[in-house]
Amino acid sequence: MARWEPDARGRLQTAAMTLFQERGFAEVTVAEIAERAGLTKRTFFNHFADKREVFFANAQMFEESVLARLDEADPELSAIDAAVHAVTLAGRELAPYYDFAKARIAVLAVTPELRERDLVKTAGLTAAMARALGERGVPPRTAEFAAQAALTVFAVAAAEWIAGKDADLAVLMRRALDELRDAIA
Template identity: 75%
Template sequence: MARWEPDARGRLQQAAMDLFQERGYGEVTVAQIADRAGLTKRTFFNHFADKREVFFANAQMFEESVLGHLAAADPDLRPIDAVVLALTHAGLELAPYYEFAKARIAVLAVTPELQERDLVKSAGMVVSVAQVLGRRGVPERIATFAAQAALSIFPVAAAEWIAHPTADFPALMQKTLAEFRESLAGA
């Protein structure tokens, strides 16, 4: 038997997501989350730096997945294509969590506080992706721009996929990338 009930962190995440869906992020207090997980407010803050972070605990795994795919990508690919492909693959791995992703987006959509943190997470990912590109010899600024472009595309394609789960996600990514290119076009 474990010391205490196992996976305190996971229970906090679960309790938080449940409560956020039930009452909305703003109406939920950290004490209530901890309570539902059978823990205390103090313990919550041992596991998460602040109330917002509990919402993004899983998102980090997604980032690692993207970075993994990117590091393993064909070195001959152009930077932007490598990143888009990595995002596409990582995105496909999310398919089994369709319901979870949908709920997550629903909460995010109505909670400015979480949207704010979401921007930080995206910005952080731009930096990591750019770093990985850097190791391929891509100049820093180019790498950052490519990462930004690719990461701008992803949520758009993802939202469309959530709305039409039968759609072909890789195709959506390519279509969206084409639109981005068009937006910069070029005399």
């Protein structure tokens, strides 16, 4: 093991995702993740509280990006358009992590414990977005609907993006939003 190599956090995330894909989330230990990354368990715990957190490591970054983009959105946009715009811009920042995102979706699909945690994280992001929309003067129920709808649009578009790497997330987001509007019209 080298004395010091850069990007311990990224190496841990990559090692974890590789192991989760190879053997399944439940079968992988923190020690194995650290070993695969060429690091110690102590280093792992300097970066993550547990192996679930290594799986969701980018969730906080995504939430912060969504909220920053929402704060910067044109005040003339409707609640749903501002929320979709914010999620689209934050989602585009995930493009360099395509392979990680694809692996994440595959592991999530077969791991109920992680799906449950994903729902909790999504609920937290929904509430944060609704609060941010409320600060823009959007009534609470409308803010909640807009936040939930924007994240639904993102889930649909992101799944399409994962299925076809060359797809443009912004185009997929607009198409999914248009289809949602048609569905509720």
